[in-house]
Amino acid sequence: MKFRLFFTIAFFVAFASAAQQLKLGLLVYNGGGDWYANPTSLKNLALFCNQQLRTNLAPQEGQVEVGSPELFNYPFVHMTGHGRWALSDAEAQNLRKYLESGGFLHIDDNYGLDEYVRPALKKVFPELALVELPFSHPLYHQKFNFPNGLPKIHEHDNKAPKGYGLIWKGRVVVFYSVETDLGDGWEDPEVHKDAPEKHLQALQMGANLIQYVFTGGAI
Numbered sequence: 001m002k003f004r005l006f007f008t009i010a011f012f013v014a015f016a017s018a019a020q021q022l023k024l025g026l027l028v029y030n031g032g033g034d035w036y037a038n039p040t041s042l043k044n045l046a047l048f049c050n051q052q053l054r055t056n057l058a059p060q061e062g063q064v065e066v067g068s069p070e071l072f073n074y075p076f077v078h079m080t081g082h083g084r085w086a087l088s089d090a091e092a093q094n095l096r097k098y099l100e101s102g103g104f105l106h107i108d109d110n111y112g113l114d115e116y117v118r119p120a121l122k123k124v125f126p127e128l129a130l131v132e133l134p135f136s137h138p139l140y141h142q143k144f145n146f147p148n149g150l151p152k153i154h155e156h157d158n159k160a161p162k163g164y165g166l167i168w169k170g171r172v173v174v175f176y177s178v179e180t181d182l183g184d185g186w187e188d189p190e191v192h193k194d195a196p197e198k199h200l201q202a203l204q205m206g207a208n209l210i211q212y213v214f215t216g217g218a219i
Helices: 009-017 041-052 069-073 089-100 114-124 182-186 196-215
Strands: 025-028 062-065 076-081 104-109 162-168 171-178
Touching: 041 076, 041 182, 041 196, 062 069, 069 089, 076 196, 089 104, 089 114, 089 171, 104 114, 104 196, 114 171, 182 196
Parallel strands: 025 062, 025 076, 076 104, 104 171
Antiparallel strands: 162 171
């Protein structure tokens, strides 16, 4: 089933009881980066959202290639990894169409992705620049309140976590989280042995992203 993307509050409520479960998307990309780095993360995020937001998300994510028309089946797509992301012209065009149509991409730097993300996004939207979102942005104030922005889940370079947005026609179409590792925090607790409060914070922030996407940013 293909969803023409732009989701409203009414749709967000309605799909909770729909017979067919929506899947969160995991972006499969070229260049050698480990897009598969966190195999349990989206499962746990989906289950947490089903519990806390009353969604009806399938536990198994959908793995989707960046250049595939199947990208349009997923209102929320997550990208992670530690290394290189190479984006062809055709893939950049497909990703732009997806985002312009109401899609949302969350990029979570799992350490080492940053130097590839910025030029890739410039290829998708040459006219736009990533901007750091203020702590007052609705992304941080959905079901769960994060008055100081992104929670710090994992340490990389002893820097504060940063949340950047790519904003197209007033809407955040890409959210890029750096120096936090939300995806690691979503994984089964025994994988990274995160403290319970860190695991919970990561899932809560992830739930905020999901709610923001499916409600159009409403609080």
